[in-house]
Amino acid sequence: MIRFDNVTATYKKNIGIFNISFEVNPGELVFIMGPTGAGKSTILKTIYKDIHIDSGKIFLNNKEISNSSSNLSISNTRNQIGMIFQDFKLLNNRSVYDNVALPLRILGVSNKNIKHMVRESLNKVNMSNYELSYPLELSGGEQQRIAIARALVNNPKIILADEPTGNLDPNISDEILDLLEVFTDNGSAVLMSTHNFPLIKPRNKKFIELSKGRMV
Ligand SMILES: Nc1ncnc2c1ncn2[C@@H]1O[C@H](COP(=O)(O)OP(=O)(O)O)[C@@H](O)[C@H]1O
Ligand SMILES: [Mg+2]
Structure with missing residues (x-):
């Protein structure tokens, strides 16, 4: 579903990510672990096509997205990703x-379908009663649930989470991880970065450990 084949992407000499290879299969949750500056966000940005890669290949659903002659445009790629x-x-x-409706409005979905899809998505994150609330009326954990509902509203098969628990208390962080795990049940591939090893350790999931842009 997500596959990196010897990917290098640099901002300048010796800064970036180097020779990264891994894969995330359908239905799998994989963590990218490492301290600040290790290159976690950079890996996610190459998938989201925020930055170019220097060498190697990235595949999403068996299609190479890193190839400049690839017919997958940036918006095509992004529409598959939450x-x-x-x-x-x-x-x-x-x-x-x-x-939560915003991504659907951008895709031109009808208002009737939007209503249905937004309700379903809010239901999945247990925030059904908050449709009319505004983000700043909610706790951090609740705001992250809304952000997750938005990321999932068009049923993307690939979910990228960049330190989604970075601003949350430990018990709330665990709830957010539970939610992300639930989303792998329908076959989505989830790739989540974190610097918090104690948070992910009990989950016994595959993780990629990064140090200074390299896998260790
Ligand atoms: N836009 C940028 N321009 C130059 N250097 C950058 C840029 N973004 C990140 N970096 C550098 O690349 C390295 C990896 O950064 P990043 O992927 O953001 O790490 P992490 O997400 O693990 O904290 C760091 O040394 C960081 O300073
Ligand atoms: Mg980061």
Whole structure:
């Protein structure tokens, strides 16, 4: 589902990620572990096509996205991916409903289908009663649930979470991890970065350990 084949992406000499190879299969949750500056976000950004790679290959659903002659455009690639961030990136002047509906509006989905899909997504993260709330009325954990509902609303097969628990208390972080694990049940591949090894250790999942842009 996600496959890196010897990927190198640099910002400048010796800064970036180097010779990264791994795969995330359908239904699998894999962690990228490492301290600040290790290259975790850089790996996720290459998948999201935020930055170019220097060499190697990246495959999503067996299609190479890193090839410049690939017919997968940036928006095609992004439409297959749900992104979740440490700082939630919600629009604070829009209701919960409108935040979750946003990706569907961009895709031109009908209002009737939007209503159905937003309700289903909010239901999955146990936030059904908050449609009319605004993000700043919610706790950090609740805001992250809304951000997860938004990332999942068009049923992406690939979910990238960049330190999604970075701003949350340990028990809330665990709940967010539980949610991400549930989403692998329908065959989605989830790749999550974190610097918090004690959080992920009890889960016994595959993890990629990074140090200074290299796998260790
Ligand atoms: N836009 C950028 N320009 C130059 N250097 C960058 C840029 N973004 C990140 N870096 C550097 O690349 C390295 C990896 O960063 P990053 O992937 O953000 O690490 P992490 O997410 O693990 O904290 C760091 O040394 C960081 O300073
Ligand atoms: Mg980062």
